[in-house]
Amino acid sequence: MSSKIIIITTIILLLISFSVLFVIEAKNHNYDYKKSWSVVYFDNPRDDSLDFTIENHQGGKAEYDYEIFVGDDKVIDDKIKIEAGAKQKISPVIEDEKSKENKITIVVDYKDVEYKIYKNIR
């Protein structure tokens, strides 16, 4: 039998393989596809600003509880609902007097997972 069959079949198989792998990679190269995680971060990590963002990659709409502490004192306790794949920026208002030379801690809870970020204000 002609060896051309082998070459043509190999090309077809490689095309199928490449397509499958490319699509798998493209789908999974996404913060939300088949994933379940969240992230909390300060919008500006370099200064003392306290604006922060919660991103929801849990795979569905999620309600987050968040608390803000100045030192050991809780100053804010609130909830926020975020759509799947969306992010929500939060700008807490805290008196300068209180926050100066103190540790500001933001604790975000989703179900039984706690996400904590904090800044030591200088």
Add this chain to the structure above:
Amino acid sequence: MFISLPKLILVLPFILILPGFFLLLAFFGWKNEKISFFEKSALAVPLSLISVDLIVLLLARINVPLKGLNLVGSILIFCLLCFIVFQFRFRKKNQKSESREKRNGSESFFDFSFWQTVFILLSIALAIFIRTAYLSDTILPSSTDLGHHMYWVQKIIDSGELPDYGMPDFIIGEHMIFAAVNLISGVSLMSAMPALVLLLFNVAGIFAMAILLARLFKDKNIIAFSFFVAGVLYAVNAPQAKYVSGGVVGNVIGNMLIPIALYFLYRALKEKNQIFAGLSLFSFLGLLYTHHLSSLILIFSVAAILFVYLVLNFKRVFRIIGDWLKIFLKPAPIFFLISSLLYLLFIFTPSYFNSAAIGQATGSPLKVTRIGLNFDQIEMSVGSARLLLGALGFLLIFLNIKPKKIRYSFALGWFAILFVMAYKPGWLFINIPSDRIGNYLFLPLTLLSAYALVRYFEFFQSAASRFFATVLLFTLMFFVITDGMADSAEAFKTRPQFQEAMQTFHSADYLAKTLDTSQDVILKDHVNIYGDSWYKLFFMKDYKYPLSRGNLSRYVDPTKPRETCTRDMISDPQSDKGKMCFSETGVNYVVLNAQFEGNSFEKYPEFSKVYGSNYISVFRL
């Protein structure tokens, strides 16, 4: 996003088939008794790779920016030049051959029977299926080596020039082809593209071994079994699918180019053909620009093959050497030799062409990892079934040796030298990690195993007792298949780490957008963060930015002191050494796995935690 797929499927043949096809056209014409369609198909990818590499090097040397249009134009000009050579060399011959349709001898050489074709197709289908299944869990760009390589590729893409590595660890041929694919297709490096290009080279390597065996043994059954041994057995283990997903670029390309160089060399010596001699030099040049270890392996392999042949034909030594010189002192090989030297001296000199790098790889091995592998380690490296079949093949060839036939020297010399290089490298003054050399043993073992399997079948077909022959045959095949495919079965049990990789990328993206890299210095933990080597692609500041805590064993080196700051700043940040390291390096951001040091860092009052996800924590000093 999915528009990238058709672009990639169109661009890959343009870059990795067309130049090789036209090069072969220039040398052999449309139809030639010397080379079949099957061989041309197998040679198109490796020859295209070398051609594109040489085109890119030339463009960079004459200061033409490496951009998509320039590359497309240059490849087309190369193809046009090859076509002009083809017209010049074959126009008259074509007119003659049209009048008398002659059966091409090489074509019939690759005309397989129905069952041989079925066996080859099944082997190829299984080979591609196993690789695809394994890669489907690792296809997201996250492997360490691939991340390092893609940094340099991105550097070429961004600057339009070839990079100055400043270290012998990287070689230009490992990066140009990925840059070319990106520049022409626009498909991102942070996609499946790099792994798919490597997969193509890996599959092309199976065909390269097949055509080498075809010419060596002139036995279609051996060709068929070579697809099974090289493609199906140990399809996942190094240096197969694991090297593809792991981005071990130089090895994957080397495993394709070594058989090609030997194929051309064998045909040059056997058929006393100057074109094949020239192409063997061309393949060697491509290898020199791609991978130092593979080049060294090829040099030693060729030396051993020729040495064994000369020893076996001791009485005719001078006549044989004279014959070889006659082949290589003809216009085509001299042209390729001079062109290669000009390229190496004036166009681009590989970064490892210096006394320091050569000194590191030669001499008596000092480290434990370089003093050689024992038999158990060699068995682990190449697989029990392949080692057993290879040993059987070695014995059968040794017993049937015909000194005047160079094919026997190819089989015995190639295996013997690689075995010595892996087992006792000190005998040859080689100072290279032995496990890396051991990975090349699969090449001659494929040759010997395919030979052994075919001879085994033949022997038992003619055996007096068909019953015992059949039992023994099935016992061997059961062992070969179960052992040879055990790694493939394991591949289906792996858990994809897509979520971890995407969280790593998210943190890198966050830091790249919010930090000032001229002032801020990041330290990340390579030990516990998946896909972290891709971090540097988000910053493109420097190869060593961000700093990285490497595998802990790397900090212990009996031959020289190593820096330990990157370890100490994470392991013990509050110690005097840790504090001094922070001060000296300027590190003010530390990226950690949230479950490991991420937790312990929270107790250090000097640090603020500015980013927290399920997987990654970022601390600011």
